[in-house]
Amino acid sequence: MKVQSSRDFKLQREVDYGTPEQNKAVKQIVADIKQEGDAALFRYTEKFDGAQVDSSNIRVTEEELKAAYNHVEDSFVAAIRAAADNIRAFHARQKRNSWMDLQPDGTILGQIIRPLQRVGVYVPGGKASYPSSVLMNVIPAQIAGVPEIVMVTPPATGGKEGIDPYILVAAAEAGVNEIYRVGGAQAVAALAFGTESIAPVDKICGPGNIYVALAKREVYGAVDIDSIAGPSEIVVLADDTAEPAYVAADLLSQAEHDEMASAILVTPSQRLADAVAAEVERQLRELPREAIARASVDNYGAIIVVESLEEGISVVNRLAPEHLEIVAQDPMALTGAVQNAGAIFLGPYSSEPVGDYFAGPNHIIPTNGTARFSSPVDVDDFIKKSSLIYYSKEALLRDGSTIIELARREGLEAHARAVEIRLENEAKGGVERGE
Known part of the structure; x- marks a missing residue:
């Protein structure tokens, strides 16, 4: 790894929005699924995955889910359950609750929180299988x-044998029993618009390749999406107390994800910088x-060498990393100054994989510097909110003229009159209702 000063460092990576050819292909796939439904879905599945899927076998059966347990170790089942x-x-x-606030004048203001009704989860195949992402x-x-x-999930995540049994077991343990053997942009489009075999959803979440990411961007608006995720990132902020072998191992834990993954050490210690560089090469x-x-x-x-940990935090905030490890003598004392990071791991034993798999916080975290304005996936991503307004007569009589003033200043006379008619009728003694 190259050792350099913070003055010389520039991370030359931009959000990947695909090539013109990839964008054109995805637009065509989405349009075809929207227009043709299952026919296009089955055609593209055979074209891209080499699998013949139809209405009789597109859905994973309960028997297949049960059989998957025969192909995984008991230790894996125990681990996924823990x-x-x-x-x-x-x-x-x-988890949030709906709330209402009753005012002395009888007005009720509040917020009603409801879950989304139907959510689609994309589970990729390809370079690696991620049962943990199912959870x-x-x-x-x-x-x-x-x-x-x-x-x-694509029909051959487990090779010629079909869907990876580890993915199926993770899904079963999580309580998912509606699973379809389709992947790629065509699966995203099917979730968004529905086909004869797959009912449409309200939101699509889960990682995927560039075609999946572009398809999610293409259907956004018709449905919600979690994000358009980029390659994984880790920044380790460390002082001279850090163990070089630990730091190197954690950097490589993200580098092995993808050729475009980013692994960066920020340290005021030249000794640590040199030792980690050597350890990375050895490991x-x-x-x-x-x-x-x-x-x-x-x-x-x-590896970025800074003058102090304070300067290191400034570099971290500029990078806004997906994962940040602080391995220092007093990591908690530094945490308050961190403004931009998706997940923060403190101390030598809080290795990033602890969060990826087991600790409990979500491992779907903003990438590409978007931790400046976004957050890890959580329960709020799967709810919607409705405002509740019950205005009493007393409150409208008190506030009506103010509302009329604001409406007329915006040139919306009908808005103003909708309130004014009520004030006028109340001034006359109330609305006269017929028999």
């Missing part, structure tokens, strides 16, 4: 009270995904 318990406990604390998407939606959660050679991690480290990795 992780699910932690994720449920953390997200349960986020991170499904459990907050369940706690919010979403009654219908549907999952889509890289031992990784099964060495080629991916090396491309990430070479192109988007860096």
Whole structure:
């Protein structure tokens, strides 16, 4: 990894909105699904995944879900259940309640909170399988009270044998039983607009490749989406007390995700910087995904030497990383100055994978610097809010002229008259109603 000063560092990475050809292809896929429904969905599934799917086999059966348990280790089932318990406990604390405020004049103001009715979860196949992402998407939606959660995943996430059994077991443990063997942009479009086989949803969440990301952007507005996620990121802010081997391992834990993943160390210690650089190279050679991690480290990795931890925090806030680890003598004392980070891990034993899999907070976190204005997935992502207004006669008589003034200043005479007619009738003694 290249060691450089904060003055020389620039992260040369932009949000990937795809090539013109990719955008054109996704627009065509979405349009075809919207117009043709199942016919286009089945056609594109055969074209891109080499799988023949039709109305008789598109949905994963209950027998398939049960059979998946025969292909995974008991230790995995135990691990996924323990992780699910932690994720449920953390997200349960986020649940909101509707509220109403009764004013002395009889006015009632409030907010009604309801869950979304139907949510679609995309689970990718390809370079890696992520059963943990099933839990991170499904459990907050369940706690919010979403009654219908549907999952889509490419038909061969587990190779020629079909859907990865680990994904199916994670889905079963999370309580999802409506699962379809379709993926890519065509699956996103099917969730958004519906087909003969798949009913439309209100929101689509979950990671995917560039075609999935572009499809989510294309259908946004017809449905809600969680985000258009970029490659994974980690920044480690560390002082001389940090163990170089730990820091290097944590940097590589993100670098192995994707060739465009970003792994950055920020430190005031030249000794630590040099030691971590050497450790990264040593550990890289031992990784099964060495080629991916090396491309990430070479192109988007860096070690930034700063004058102080305070300057380091300034660099962190500029980067606004997805994951931030603070490995310092007193990490808690530094946390208050951190303004922009999706998830913050404190101390030498809070390795980023602890959050990815087990601790409880959600691992779907804003990327590409969007932690400046957005947050990890939580229960709020699966609710909607309605404002409640009950205005009493006393309140309208008191405030009516003010409302009329504001409406007329905006040139909306009908707005003003809707209030004025009530004031005039009340001044006459109330509205006279016929028999």
